[in-house]
Amino acid sequence: PRSTVAEAESRFITGHPDCNVTPYIANLVGRDLHKKSAHPLGIIKDRIEAYFAGLETSYDVFDGEDPVVTTTQCFDDLNIPPEHPGRSKSDTYYLTDTELLRTHTSAHQSQHLRQGHEAFLCTGDVYRRDEIDASHFPAFHQMEGVKLFSEEEMNGQTDFSDKEAWLASPECDIVAKDLKATLEGLIKYVFDDPDLQTRWRDDYFPFTEPSFELDVFYQDEWLEVLGCGVIHADVLDRCGLASRRGWAFGLGLERLAMVLFAIPDIRLFWTDDERFHKQFKAGQVSTFKPYSKYPPVFKDIAFWCPESYVENDFNELARSIGGELIERVENIDTFTNPKTGKTSNCYRITYRSMDRSLTDVEINALQDSLRDEAASALSVELR
Numbered sequence: 001p002r003s004t005v006a007e008a009e010s011r012f013i014t015g016h017p018d019c020n021v022t023p024y025i026a027n028l029v030g031r032d033l034h035k036k037s038a039h040p041l042g043i044i045k046d047r048i049e050a051y052f053a054g055l056e057t058s059y060d061v062f063d064g065e066d067p068v069v070t071t072t073q074c075f076d077d078l079n080i081p082p083e084h085p086g087r088s089k090s091d092t093y094y095l096t097d098t099e100l101l102r103t104h105t106s107a108h109q110s111q112h113l114r115q116g117h118e119a120f121l122c123t124g125d126v127y128r129r130d131e132i133d134a135s136h137f138p139a140f141h142q143m144e145g146v147k148l149f150s151e152e153e154m155n156g157q158t159d160f161s162d163k164e165a166w167l168a169s170p171e172c173d174i175v176a177k178d179l180k181a182t183l184e185g186l187i188k189y190v191f192d193d194p195d196l197q198t199r200w201r202d203d204y205f206p207f208t209e210p211s212f213e214l215d216v217f218y219q220d221e222w223l224e225v226l227g228c229g230v231i232h233a234d235v236l237d238r239c240g241l242a243s244r245r246g247w248a249f250g251l252g253l254e255r256l257a258m259v260l261f262a263i264p265d266i267r268l269f270w271t272d273d274e275r276f277h278k279q280f281k282a283g284q285v286s287t288f289k290p291y292s293k294y295p296p297v298f299k300d301i302a303f304w305c306p307e308s309y310v311e312n313d314f315n316e317l318a319r320s321i322g323g324e325l326i327e328r329v330e331n332i333d334t335f336t337n338p339k340t341g342k343t344s345n346c347y348r349i350t351y352r353s354m355d356r357s358l359t360d361v362e363i364n365a366l367q368d369s370l371r372d373e374a375a376s377a378l379s380v381e382l383r
């Protein structure tokens with residue numbers, strides 16, 4: 001059952017000076033969309049799990065970890081340095097200085113490895129403060145996959161203390177090749193197309209080395225679908241697994257579900273509208289037929305910014321006032337007055353409901369509170 005507003009708020013809105021979780025965000029936690037077998041996110045998750053269940057290695061499956069994790073789990077265990085932008089309060093929702101809403105499912109890698117799981121999948125909701133448009137929502141879902149290799153598969157090697165030697169070794173190549181073959185197989189299975197065109201690109205993550213990204217060519221476009229790599233030696237060392245090697249990947253479920261089901265707006269995943277839910281059946285990938293799109297209402301807001309201004313604070317404010325009624329927040333004009341040194345930003349807010357027509361009265365009220373709150377909470381000077 002969904003927790004009550006008051007319960008959610010008291011758990012996530014802690015009163016700690018570093019807490020930046022809003023009631024709107026608190027009430028997204030616990031919806032468990034990925035566990036609903038007839039929801040597009042659940043359908044994709046089940047499909048990916050079915051692919052792994054058909055492989056020789058047996059994968060333990062997790063999907064119920066608490067999204068509240070520590071900075072150790074989410075960052076330190078994964079080699080993410082203190083100054084990394086992903087750790088900043090402008091990008092991440094903190095409950096306290098050491099507890100946060102996980103920004104990726106990689107936050108659970110180390111705990112499962114320490115518990116002795118050698119191959120596993122781990123799915124959950126993740127949270128990031130970000131821009132607002134049809135493909136960005138502050139909460140989304142990821143699936144993590146990890147596999148360790150046996151001593152035999154590593155040709156008897158257990159001493160990996162020379163890092164350069166490891167990276168140049170044929171065994172490192174064995175891990176990377178297995179990773180790539182497993183994921184190409186996965187994507188072809190999920191798209192149900194053995195001829196699907198894919199390409200690999202080198203990437204960087206602090207917790208894998210080497211790191212890669214997989215793109216697929218779908219409907220005339222290259223689409224980025226996942227990040228992955230050979231697990232970094234430091235991550236395994238911290239789990240007491242210095243003598244082992246393996247791979248990891250992390251994949252966004254919304255991205256895949258939006259293309260496979262032709263879902264045009266990421267907010268639809270969160271709707272309660274029957275016209276959405278009745279279109280999907282467990283175990284079936286089908287094309288979404290959009291019900292009538294209601295007309296958008298555009299409103300602009302312009303203001304002079306204080307030194308301390310960060311754009312995601314404004315995005316957050318818009319989200320906490322307009323919720324899912326805000327489709328997009330677009331910075332349409334920014335300039336700095338050469339005399340005063342002050343910067344002005346103008347944002348165009350697109351209001352649109354997925355489920356109904358909005359009235360002028362209701363939009364004007366939202367826009368008025370956005371203006372008032374921006375002035376008081378962000379100390380901007382309205383123009």
Ligand code: PHE
Pocket residue numbers: 103104105106144205208227228229248249250251
């Ligand atoms: N956690 C990474 C992300 O969110 C994805 C990833 C997972 C990359 C595992 C490598 C290994 O972008």
